[in-house]
Amino acid sequence: MITRDFDIRVRYKETDAMGVVHHSNYAVYYEQARTEFLRSFGATYRELEQRGVMLPVSEVTMKFYKPARYDDMITVRITLPELPAVRLVFDHEVYNAQGELLNTGRVVLAYIDATTRRPCRAPADHIDLFREWF
Amino acid sequence: MITRDFDIRVRYKETDAMGVVHHSNYAVYYEQARTEFLRSFGATYRELEQRGVMLPVSEVTMKFYKPARYDDMITVRITLPELPAVRLVFDHEVYNAQGELLNTGRVVLAYIDATTRRPCRAPADHIDLFREWF
């Protein structure tokens, strides 16, 4: 299991008429944090795409407890619960600056061969980036 | 159980660099379809808000099978699986014009008193709009 924290500042555009962050934006925050998580291990979506591997989202589950508001600095805590194989699973917890848990989410991504558009195994050297933690 | 279909045309803005609709947009399509679903029963979010009742999203679950692309006409099939009480549950299935199932999603909304910001029961006349179907 690996856990990392990433901070994101809430934009005005991300609020809605209830005065809080619209729920759909958390899927975007999760994705931004995943990008930074992968980067911190020397991996990038962009490099995977250039190697012909796509990582589309296959499942999203989100539970909402408290809202975030404009200009809040929120922390996305990402956990990689298992070593990647044919899928890549991320758990996310979002906290506000007071340490309150705002929401939790699990996102499952599938490794897809960009040519055949079929599921494939993650590249071996990509898996190796995370191996020492499991 | 009540089921209704609503059509949505995919906007260019909703695609991403994979050439398909970004997964976070489905939460927005579901919401748009819910608005039309409620309107078809004579209820509106807007009117609920004016009566001091908010309906924030408390849970979202989405599973993705196939992508949609720019300018696709997609159909969101909404099912109300239970009579509203303290929560409002919607199931969504999204189809493309060829009738292929693109994704499914469940969204749970909570009735909240706008003054106290605490959970409340749905207004009785709001529940009555759906009663004959259950």
Add this chain to the structure above:
Amino acid sequence: MITRDFDIRVRYKETDAMGVVHHSNYAVYYEQARTEFLRSFGATYRELEQRGVMLPVSEVTMKFYKPARYDDMITVRITLPELPAVRLVFDHEVYNAQGELLNTGRVVLAYIDATTRRPCRAPADHIDLFREWF
């Protein structure tokens, strides 16, 4: 000069904490209306892309007079002020259901060869779609 009207229903996601539509969304509404405008003449962005012609936005000018709110039905009135050549110019006026002018915008798109990524002339048969109006 050609003018056409297209209706769009404001989504909850498009509002912000001021309770009104966030200004950036009008660029998206304009784009959606342009898609429908072109379709009404038998042209589509998608078909242009398949023929190797891209139409990126090169300029946007927007002036805002009044806000739109959640669930408003707004009308985007599009005018094509000149026959397309190396660029495609659209003027947009947005009205609410009371006929009040909410904002105006001009968007200039450039025809780009998808292979060379350089400016090109619009395909002749694409220009011909609009010729009788000028």
Add this chain to the structure above:
Amino acid sequence: MITRDFDIRVRYKETDAMGVVHHSNYAVYYEQARTEFLRSFGATYRELEQRGVMLPVSEVTMKFYKPARYDDMITVRITLPELPAVRLVFDHEVYNAQGELLNTGRVVLAYIDATTRRPCRAPADHIDLFREWF
């Protein structure tokens, strides 16, 4: 005249099927940079809102020269060309990591009294934050 630079990392969600950042997102990047610009002078939108002053956008002009792509680190250079009075004008230039100019934009915001919804002067102490630079 005051100039400040702010960095933003492009999110996957912000790309479109052309493989580049959708033009409407630049209005959001500009806004995020304005928030940070104001914060660097000890002012915040949030605090203005709490004092009953709103700052809706009244005009946006954007010109696009080159695209940004997923995961690019872009720099928004903001210039405040004049001391705020009844309006607040910002000029924006966006550069990529190679120092290439991607686009430029001017945004004009209006100070609005939240109670009367009419134009008003900026609060005197708000103007004073910028006075020494003009």
